Amino acid sequence: MPRRAGLRRLAAVLALGALLAPAVARAQPQDRPLRLVLNVGLQTLDPISSPSFVTRNFAYMVFDTLVAMDGKGGYRPQMLDSWEASPDRLLWTFRLRPGLAFHDGTAVTAADAVASLRRWGQRDAIGRRLMAATQAMEVVDPATFTLRLQQPFGHVIEALGKPSVHVPFIMPARIADATPPTQAAKEIMGSGPFLFAREEWVPGERAAFRRNPAYQPREEPADGLAGGKRPLAARVEFLTMTDVSLRAAAITQGEVDYLEYAPFDYLPRFRRDRNLVISQAGGISQIMGGVSINHHLPPFDRNLALRRAVQAALDRSEIVAAHGLPADMTSPDCVSLYLCGTPYASKAGGEAIRQPSLERARALLQEAGYRNEPIVLLQPADSALINPMALVVIDRLKRAGFNLDVQTADWSSIAGRWVGREPVERGGWNLVPVVYTGFDLADPLSNVGIGYNCSGNQPWGYCVEAMKPVLDAYVAEGDPAKRKALAAELQRLAIENVTFPTSGQFRSPAVWRAELKGVIDFGFPVLWNIERAK
Known part of the structure; x- marks a missing residue:
């Protein structure tokens, strides 16, 4: 040895x-x-088309945002000089700070901001809800634009300052207007603190930036x-x-x-x-493991008992233990979809997942009428964070009785399949072990198991009718205490319907x-x- x-x-x-x-x-x-x-490895450069953290990291180098989160979770103007809201908070006016320029030397204008927000708003969970509540976004002058709401939306600044996937980065209007949000922009042009040396980029291996x-x-x-x-x-x-x-x-x-x-x-x-x-x-920077379920394809699309079988098989203590972390860096008992230690952390619905059981999972497989159909699970072998947990997830699901077709690849290759909607025989998938940080989970509107409800967005194709009115109420609510109660109810519904089964919280x-x-x-x-x- x-x-x-x-x-x-x-x-x-x-x-x-x-x-x-x-x-x-x-x-x-x-x-x-x-x-x-x-x-x-960094394979994709467009932060709107890609859901990957590595692309988000890249984007913070070369792009900038209108609003930014500070170290305490507050929101401050970044590219903006100021904002103001009308007394009824239905009309918002935003002013850019002077001196903003893209890397090609052209000035950043209000038209660029509006076009970028519209593109982002077709892709992101919070963005979609903001756009649905918006009557109009209009350019007033080169440095000023307005957002007029047609209904209350209590999260305007939080939406513009969303810190993680998908971040509302600002790019030139000529790029944002010409590129559908599901397609990667061919030109990467930001206004951020670093310049991307594209000629030196080796996808998956190396990327370089200059001041x-x-x-x-x-x-x-x-x-x-x-x-x-x-x-x-x-x-x-x-x-x-x-x-x-x-x-x-x-x-x-x-x-x-x-x-x-x-x-x-x-x-x-x-x-x-x-x-x-x-x-x-x-706190919010901690990580939650989970399993992305393809709600668009059989056998999980209309079979709640089968999804519950996956959830019952996930022993968070056993899965997180795969990393061998000290006890002070794990929270395997956490049942909150928002992460324990964050503002909306809740135990609502947690009894359903507090005691995982392979025996219970097997019973649910029988209830679901499972006939040993192959289940395609994509395993990201190159991820030091995901792969150790994925190996335990695979073992637990096999022991529960799932017939897994485990397909191993690098994360960037898997991410491309993950956001697609192909049938299994043409590269589609059923399950993908993933990890998310509190930046992505700590608020209902950004939480991957709640915020994408009935949006049709891949890879989050779930649609729980009972969550719709609760989400609408949360979107419009401005009172913090009422928001927290609504967030707890949303978590209960998400766990009950298995939108995103979790596999354990830890600090990395x-x-x-x-x-x-x-x-x-x-x-x-x-x-x-x-x-x-x-």
Whole structure:
């Protein structure tokens, strides 16, 4: 065993040198690139067409938002200079701050903002509801636009400041107007703090960025996604390393600067290393595992008992244990779809999933009339976060009696199939193990098991009639206490109808080199304001 372990470490070091050699040869020590290792490879660049976190991370480098979430979960103007609402809160007026420019030098205008919001509003759960409540969005002048509601919508600013998939990033109107939201834009043109070096992009392996010298950050200090985004690093590189030992060697040897997620097996060692800093972000930045069910296709489309069999088989303690995390980094007893520790956390409906049981799952399979039909499960083998949990999910479902057709691939390939609607025989799917952060789950309108109800959106094709009026009431409600009660009822209905069965809550921290100063510990990589200590 020791000899094999040594050989693995040697192979990791050799592979690391081969991967980084071209960049090392180009860069001098004083302007060494800031290197981030992503969880999975960057394959898709359009943050509206893609539901992937890696695309979201990319987009925050090159795009900007009208409103941004700060470190405490509040919402602040970002590209906007100000906003105001009429007394009845049906007419909103937004003004852009001066000096905004796209990377091609053209000015950002209100027309760009309106076109971008309309495209996003066809794709995102909150965006769709905002657009459904909107009577008109109109350009007043190059820096001003209005949004007139035809019915109350109590989440306008929260919608514009949505921090994660899908984020309402602003792009030129000529691109937004010409590109359907389900298709990837051919041209990537943002106004954010970094410029994308597309000529250096190797999909799935490497992406590079240069500082945007024309970017004008806000004057206030950076705070979460808000405030002054100062691109201090002259060059940033996104790298992909599927081997976790390679990631660990790279960060400990200083060959890379930042890991999006620390390899769990190496956390004890990282905690003892004074050259490394481990993220302390919690709450909304925690992660929930779950299983995406294809509600569009048989056998899950109209068979509630079959979906309940999946839910009954998912033992959260056993699944989360696959990561081998310390007890203070897991919450396997959490039954809240919103994540425990977040504002809308609730136990409503939780009794149905508190005690998972393979015996109960088998009984539900019989009740469902299951006849051993093959169930296509897509397994993202390259994801250090998803794959360990997926292996336990697969084992549990097989033991419950599901006839699984497990198809293994990299996440980027799976994501392309996941958002499609092909039948199984033409690349379709039935189940996909996934993970989401609290940024995506902590509010009913963004929660993947609630906010997409009856929207027809793939991969979230569920439609629960009983949720419709409750969601409508939540959308219009402005009172926090009433919102919380409505959110609890929505969770109860979602668990009862198995829109998104969860597989366990945990914390997966980032890790970065201690010589980096100005790192914003937010919950996903924020790479502005970072510089090296001299």
